[in-house]
Amino acid sequence: MSQNKDLLTQSYDFTLPQELIATHPASPRDHAKLLVYDRKTDTITHTHFYDFEKYIPKECALIFNDTKVIKARLYGKKPSGGKIELLINRAINAHDVNVYIRGKVKIDSEIFFDEELIAKVVQLHEDGSRIVNFYQNTTLLRFEDLLPIIDNIGHVPSPSIYPKRR
Numbered sequence: 798m799s800q801n802k803d804l805l806t807q808s809y810d811f812t813l814p815q816e817l818i819a820t821h822p823a824s825p826r827d828h829a830k831l832l833v834y835d836r837k838t839d840t841i842t843h844t845h846f847y848d849f850e851k852y853i854p855k856e857c858a859l860i861f862n863d864t865k866v867i868k869a870r871l872y873g874k875k876p877s878g879g880k881i882e883l884l885i886n887r888a889i890n891a892h893d894v895n896v897y898i899r900g901k902v903k904i905d906s907e908i909f910f911d912e913e914l915i916a917k918v919v920q921l922h923e924d925g926s927r928i929v930n931f932y933q934n935t936t937l938l939r940f941e942d943l944l945p946i947i948d949n950i951g952h953v954p955s956p957s958i959y960p961k962r963r
Contacts, residue, residue, distance in 0.1 A: 820955055867944065868951025873910040875900070881908050883916060884954055885947070886926060888940040893919065893928050902927065911950045914943075 823829040827847040834841050842852075853859075869885035881900040888894050896916070902908070908916040913934050920928035931938045933946065 870952040870954040873908040891939045
C-alpha cells in the first residue's frame with residue numbers, strides 16, 4: 798500500500814527563523830497577525846485578527862477553545878547543585894509523567910525544584926524522553942495535584958525547546 802507523501806509529517810518540516818517565533822501574545826490580543834487563504838481565488842491575505850469576521854461565512858459555527866498552556870518548563874537542581882531543565886510532555890497515568898530533561902540523569906536520579914517539589918526518574922527512553930514521578934516533601938503527587946504547583950514555579954515553554962520530531 799503506497800502512502801500519499803503529502804500526508805507524511807516529514808513533508809511539513811521546514812526552517813522557521815527564531816525571530817518569527819512568537820514568545821508573547823500580541824497586545825491588544827486582537828492585533829495578532831492573521832493569514833487568510835482563499836481557496837476560490839488561490840490568494841493569501843495578511844491581516845489582523847480584528848478583521849476575522851470579514852473572512853468567515855455567515856453560516857459558519859465557531860467553537861472556542863478555552864484551554865490553557867501549562868507552565869511545563871521547570872528549572873531545578875541536581876543533588877550536586879548542578880542546574881537542570883525539565884519539560885513536561887504529558888501525563889501517562891495518575892503518577893507517571895513523560896518529560897524531557899536537559900542534562901544527564903539516570904534511573905533514581907532526583908531533581909529538586911522550588912516549593913519542595915522533587916522529580917524522581919523512573920524510566921529512560923531511547924527517544925530521549927524520561928518517565929518521572931513528582932513528590933512534594935515525601936508525598937507522591939498525582940498529576941492533578943502537580944498542576945497548581947507548576948503553575949506557581951513553572952514557565953510557559955517556547956516552541957524552540959520542544960524536541961524535533963521526525
